[in-house]
Amino acid sequence: MITDELVDIEIKLLMDGVYQVYGYDFREYSEASLRRRLTQWLSNSGFATFSLAQSQLLRDRALFDTLLRGITVNVSEMFRDPAFFKAVREHVVPHLKTYPFVKIWHAGCASGEEAYSMAILLLEEGFKGRFRIYATDINEEVIRKAQEGIYPLKEMQHFTRNYQQAGGTGSFSDYYTARYEHAIISPKLRENIVFAAHNLAVDSDFGEMNLILCRNVMIYFKQPLKEKVLGLLDRSLTHGGYLCLGTKESLNQRQIAGHYEAIAPRMQIYRKQYAKK
């Protein structure tokens, strides 16, 4: 008989194996959501149990890629949480304008909507030629999608509404070309963005970012992994730089203590303090 306890053991063994063979570390992801997503993958896979799937998963990279796609939640949208982007425009952009050049990192960018939204915002705020966006994700397939910048045309109505609520100053339709059922993002947005694969659980920090967005990514992590990733983000951020989390996430008092200032608390925008002399 397969008990819940046995399934938990099988998942743990599988995640250990995945880490050792492929270097992807899901051992510190929240159990409930990981289990839900793995169970969904198993029911579509044709294997009866995780143990039976394991030996093939550890030998067959293509099969493992299907598991990877099943584990990661890649939903995103343009100007997601419009009030957040409005707050960035009002509270963060005025400071960024004082720098000759700004570097921004979207950690866990999924299919790129968030990074393109930021490129639109910065171009509208006069940053042309003065910014670079690094947009990374663990999932190489979504990074490829992000690079293509092609989205279903039917989503544009919703994205346009978000853009307007976020304080967009132009016309959203200027940022894409409609072709049949698709909207193709304007090349002028793409030229400011570098898309790359990067795993927050195991890869190293990025240098000297002025603004880091890591929204709706750490909600899937257990506390120790959250702490580890927050450390990595902190090391990648300049003093005076901004850290943005998702609306359901926050820094706790200890993490803030003397180190970060909450700029727009409900929007989860924090500013890293300058080092005390």
Ligand SMILES: C[S@@+](CC[C@H](N)C(=O)[O-])C[C@H]1O[C@@H](n2cnc3c(N)ncnc32)[C@H](O)[C@@H]1O
């Ligand atoms: C729900 S999406 C959030 C997308 C975007 N930031 C937003 O808020 O709309 C979460 C993304 O985090 C990525 N992710 C999960 N674990 C990761 C890790 N260890 N390193 C980097 N990205 C990760 C997933 O692949 C997924 O694309």
